[in-house]
Amino acid sequence: MSWGEELWDQYDNLSVQTHRGIEFLDKYGQFIKERSNIETEYASKLRRLVKTHQIKKKDDEESQLSVCKAFASMTQEVTDLAGQHELIAENMSAxxxxxxxxxxxELKDERKRYLSEGAKNQTALNNALTALDKAKKAYEKxxxxxxxxxxxxxxxxxxxxxxxxxxxxxxxxxxxxxxxxDECKTxxxxxLQKTNELQRRHFSELxxxxFxxxxxxxxxxxxxxxNFMKQSAHIHRQVFPIIDKCLEGVIKASETIDPKEDSRQVIERYKSGNMPPEDIAFDDLSNPRPESENGVQRGSTSLNYSNSIKSETLRGTLSAARFKKRGGIFGIFGSNKNNSDDxxxxxxxxxxxxxxxxxxxxIDQIHTQFLQETAVRDGLMKMRQAYEQNNALGDPNSVEGQLSENGQKMEKLQTELKKFQNLLQDVVDGKPYTPSAQKKSHRNSISEDSLSRSASESSVTNNNHSNTNLNANNSNSNGNHRSSNSLQTVINHTNHNNHENTHENNDSNSPESGISTSHLSLPDAEFADADETEFDDPLPALGTAKALYVFEAQSEGSIPMSENEExxxxxxxxxxxxxxxxRLDHQEEGFVPTSYVELTLYNNC
Known part of the structure; x- marks a missing residue:
């Protein structure tokens, strides 16, 4: 069925119908456009929601709990979901x-052209009918x-x-x-003949x-x-696999929640170490209470003892904050005694x-500072040696002042280290003996001799390995360096040589060279032994490492690894x-060369 046969006389109605059809297409386009805006707005609100409820940096302790890590993973998946909705909006718009x-x-132009042609044909027919009517009237007259x-x-x-x-x-x-x-009749x-022919052709052909x-x-x-409806459905369906993966990621994140481990971390974080208070003694008021020499009743002693027990129990807990006294006006102009105590x-x-x-x-912080000062000392020693070998580089005596200052800093660090080691030993000795406490205290006790020995070994190793590079640098120097170089220049010079030595060691120990890595100096044996045998709880993972080369462990405390092992x-x-x-199976733990692995640290490290 066609409009030309069935609707030959419905020109006006067909004109209205086609106009409504184009208006409907325009409305559908507005619908898709508004839906794209909704998808974009929804994605924006999802991202804003995630940003609002992200765990802040100040809550790093809370972020270590498995439930917080799972929540962070879930919010990441929600962010990915927002990205998929943005993709839907982008594809629909484009x-x-x-x-x-x-x-x-195109449709508006095409309709306009067809209707214009139809109107032209209709006008021609109307003109023919008008001329016929005029000729008829003239003939009648x-x-x-x-x-x-x-x-x-x-x-x-x-x-x-x-x-x-x-x-x-x-x-x-x-x-x-x-x-x-007769002429009018003709x-x-x-x-009449022309009009009939035009009318016949108008309604049967033109x-x-x-129409x-x-x-x-x-x-x-x-x-x-x-087609647009199907296409919009296909666009939405294309992101279903990714959305399903996001939801699967949310499920996996929820499965990582470990309530027992979180409870253990809470205990480790807030455990005060104080003993529970003893039973309060019964104070029999019927018995006479003789006064002490200073006139204070004996019963007050037990009361003071009870109060001291209560104060000692509350100290270090959340409830203790409510019992702190605030001095001065609103605590602003009070004494600094509490601040100095803190x-x-x-x-x-x-x-x-x-x-x-x-x-x-x-103690760990002092150890890190000591290693840094040791590296600075090694750099200064190398610089003095270079000045001695080539006076054009500078005066060797100009480094003495910096070496003296460095020695004072190292002595101060050793003094602080000994002080805090003694404090740590006092804390450990003040607790009831447990094997785990004894092991941890043994691990925490870092001696001055071990640090000095580690620094000396590092200095000797760096000096031995850097002589070749240092001589090469000396031969290429233009003689413009002087003793006025700052300490930062010394550190940079040392780091540069160490970096070159590391590359030399890597090249010599790579699988292609076949040379053993036993000459590399491991950290203190005391640390290695303590870490291997005296740890009850495994250390938390700071990230992942991927082996770049094969490493054959030949030193105590190191572990072997194969290429691409994680x-x-x-x-x-x-x-x-x-x-x-x-190792990922938690069966073995030890040291590997840093230059042999590719590190990927977690965000909280």
Whole structure:
């Protein structure tokens, strides 16, 4: 069925119908556009939600709990979900909204062209009908005038009173009118024939062709809408696999929650180390209470003892904050006694367990500073040696002042280290003996001799390995360096040489060279032994490490590794060129060369 056959006389209605169809396509385009905006807005709100509820940096202790890590993983998956909704909006805008705009313009132009042609044909038909009606009226008028002239001629011919001239005049008028009537009749017949032919062609050929074109246009428009609907569904369906992976990631994140481990971490974080208070003694008021020498009743002693027990129990807990007194006006202009107590470097105001952690952290910090100063000393020694070998580089005596200052700093660090080691030993001795406490205390006790020995070995090793590079640098120097070089220049020079030595060691120990790595100096044997045998709980993983080369462990405390093998990083390089790692099956733990592995640290490290 076609519009040209069935709707041959519905030009106006078809014009309205095609106009409504184009309006519907425009509305559908607006629908897709608004839906894309909703997808974009939804993705933006998801991202804003994640940003609002992210765990802040100040809550690093809380972020170590498995539930917080799972929540962070879940928020990352939600961010990925937001990205998929943004992808939906982007594809809909680029593939559908844009195509609808192009199609709308094409359909409007096409409809305008068809309707213009139809209006032209309709005007031609109307003009033909008007001319036909005009010719018909002229023929009718001429016919009436011819009949009237014929009647007048007949009357004049029958009237004997009229002259022959008057009768001839009446005959001539009748003949003229009859000729004019015949001409109008002929013209009317011609117009009628042309009009009938045009009308027949108009309704059987011209207008059906236009109506069929409008029908094709409408069917194409609806087919495009059908295709757009399918395309929008396909765009949405394409992200389903990724959305499913995101949801699967949320499920996996939830499975990583370990309530027992979180409870253990909470205990480790807030454990005060204080003993529970003893039973309160019964105070029998019926017995006479003799006064002491200073007039204070004996019962007050037990009360004071109870109060001291209560104060000692509350110290270091959350409830203790409510019992602190605030001095001065609103605590602003009060005494600085509390502040000075809080700033004590022996952490005597903390509970035993928290104090032990703080002291251990201080010892680790001093150890790191000591290694840094050792590296500075090695650099200064190398610089003095270079000056001695080539006076053009500078005066060797100019380094003495910096070496002296460096020695004072190292002595100060050793003094602080000994102090905090003694404090740590006092804390450990003050607790009931347990094997784990004894092991941890043994590990935490870093002697001055071990640090000095480590520094000396590092100095000797660096000096031996850097002579070749140093001589090469000396030969290429232009002699413009002087003793006025700053300490930062010394450090950079040392780091540069160490970096070159590391590359030389890597090249010599790579699988292609086949040379053993036993000459590399491991960290203190005391640390290695303590870490291997005296740890109850495994160290937390700081990241992952991937082996770049094959490493055959030939030194005590190191572990072998194969190429592309993966480990967990449990201790970062402290400047000695070694990183402590643990196998993924937690069966073995030890040191590997830092330059042999590729490190990937976690965000919280």
């Amino acid at each position: 593939q559908i909204v844009k195509e609808i705009a192009i199609l709308l313009k 001429a016919y009436r005038e011819a009949e009237k002239a014929q009647d007048n001629y007949q009357k004049a011919d029958a009237d004997l009173n009229l002259s022959r001239a008057e009768v001839e005049k009446a005959r001539m008028i009748s003949t003229t009118k009859t000729q004019m009537c 013209e009317y017949a011609n117009h 207008m059906p062709k236009i 069929n074109q409008l029908q094709d246009m409408e069917e194409r428009r609806e087919a495009c809408i059908q 700033s004590k470097d022996d952490y005597a105001d903390l509970p035993p367990n928290q104090r032990r952690k703080r002291i251990q952290a201080k 480990f967990e990083v449990v201790e970062l390089d402290q400047g000695d060129g070694w990183t402590r790692v643990r």
